[in-house]
Amino acid sequence: MAKAKKRxxxxxxxxxxxxxxxxxxxxxxxxxxxxxxxSQIDTNPFQPRTQFNPExxxxxxxxxxxxxxxxxxxxxxxxxxxxxxxxxxxxxxASKSINLETIxxxxxxxxxxxxxxxxxxxxxxxxxxxxxxxxxxxxxxxxEIELTQEEMSKRVGKKRSTITNYLRLLQLDPIIQxxxxxxxxxxxxxRALLAIEDTKEQLHLYxxxxxxxxxxxxxxxxxxxxxxxxxxxxxxxxxSQIDTLNDFFGAVVKTIVDKKGSGKIIISxxxxxxxxSILKKIKK
Numbered sequence: 484m485a486k487a488k489k490r491x492x493x494x495x496x497x498x499x500x501x502x503x504x505x506x507x508x509x510x511x512x513x514x515x516x517x518x519x520x521x522s523q524i525d526t527n528p529f530q531p532r533t534q535f536n537p538e539x540x541x542x543x544x545x546x547x548x549x550x551x552x553x554x555x556x557x558x559x560x561x562x563x564x565x566x567x568x569x570x571x572x573x574x575x576x577a578s579k580s581i582n583l584e585t586i587x588x589x590x591x592x593x594x595x596x597x598x599x600x601x602x603x604x605x606x607x608x609x610x611x612x613x614x615x616x617x618x619x620x621x622x623x624x625x626x627e628i629e630l631t632q633e634e635m636s637k638r639v640g641k642k643r644s645t646i647t648n649y650l651r652l653l654q655l656d657p658i659i660q661x662x663x664x665x666x667x668x669x670x671x672x673x674r675a676l677l678a679i680e681d682t683k684e685q686l687h688l689y690x691x692x693x694x695x696x697x698x699x700x701x702x703x704x705x706x707x708x709x710x711x712x713x714x715x716x717x718x719x720x721x722x723s724q725i726d727t728l729n730d731f732f733g734a735v736v737k738t739i740v741d742k743k744g745s746g747k748i749i750i751s752x753x754x755x756x757x758x759x760s761i762l763k764k765i766k767k
Contacts, residue, residue, distance in 0.1 A: 520564075524566045613664045624638075725737075
């Protein structure tokens with residue numbers, strides 16, 4: 484009998500240790516973890532995630548019914564007896580599904596921008612997001628909060644190159660993006676397909692990957708441009724002068740030469756300032 488009572492107390496989770504609804508009416512609540520009625524919490528309109536796996540929600544609900552809510556959700560106070568969810572929507576939804584009356588919540592001060600940012604960052608740091616969901620969250624941080632990729636790198640603890648790789652996936656055709664979200668192809672396949680500029684060719688190879696189960700390595704090989712051999716005399720007369728051109732322009736210079744010996748000089752630049760510097764040297 485004693486064992487049953489102990490199990491029941493354990494099932495209350497954090498609620499056994501937190502202030503009750505009465506404490507919400509007394510003094511400042513910001514910065515505290517309180518037991519908040521679920522009926523007083525509205526979902527976050529800035530929540531970037533719209534799909535929640537019903538199966539995992541059911542599993543989480545079973546865990547909460549057994550052990551209670553182990554980790555508090557985060558809300559912000561919107562008025563008297565009114566709160567808005569900032570993060571923890573899965574716990575919130577699972578708790579509602581088993582008709583809990585209250586949930587442990589950390590009360591914090593946050594404006595609309597901060598609320599959006601916290602929801603986005605929490606989503607990015609989840610393990611079960613697909614690559615396109617992550618890319619969309621990054622893009623929303625850039626658009627809504629006006630973060631640079633460097634600033635975002637610090638906020639979410641990811642390398643800038645990692646963020647860039649995710650964002651590039653949004654350049655793919657929507658059909659291919661859906662294929663990544665549904666697990667038909669991987670992020671590695673998507674990155675390889677980006678090497679193809681023509682949308683029709685992208686989709687053609689995408690369908691081939693799905694139909695044949697082509698590996699990422701095979702996809703990378705398939706998108707590589709076919710090398711054309713050039714006579715050594717043609718290659719040598721340009722390559723021997725590349726260093727001279729690089730030094731003169733102070734930029735990376737490449738040459739493209741066809742079999743007849745005609746070609747192009749390509750000068751790369753990283754900014755308007757560098758472009759203007761190259762232009763001045765050409766005009767001299």
